[in-house]
Amino acid sequence: MSGGSYPKFRNDRGAPxxxxxxxxxxxxxxxxxxxxxxxxxxxxxxxxILCPYCATRFRFDPRLTTLDANPPYSFVPDHNAV
Structure with missing residues (x-):
């Protein structure tokens, strides 16, 4: 994804x-x-891959779109996007 912002993900509920x-x-x-x-x-x-800060394990799933995540709450919507 060059030239734009990257999707953000969070893990505040401790998903494995x-x-x-x-x-x-x-x-x-x-x-x-x-x-x-x-x-x-x-x-x-x-x-x-593991995040170097929080050690969350992220897995690529080609069945999901750029704006999807499992668990769904992990995706952080960009409210500034046009």
């Missing part, structure tokens, strides 16, 4: 894993104001 339909994203940890630094993550080829 978050599945999403993107390989490039930002993890914010918990919902603000308890969030950690918003960190850009690029999975590359592997289907799973």
């Amino acid at each position: 894993e978050i599945c999403m339909g993107v390989r490039e994203f930002m993890c914010i940890g918990e919902f603000p104001p308890q969030d950690h630094p918003h960190v850009y993550i690029n999975m590359g080829e592997p289907d799973t």
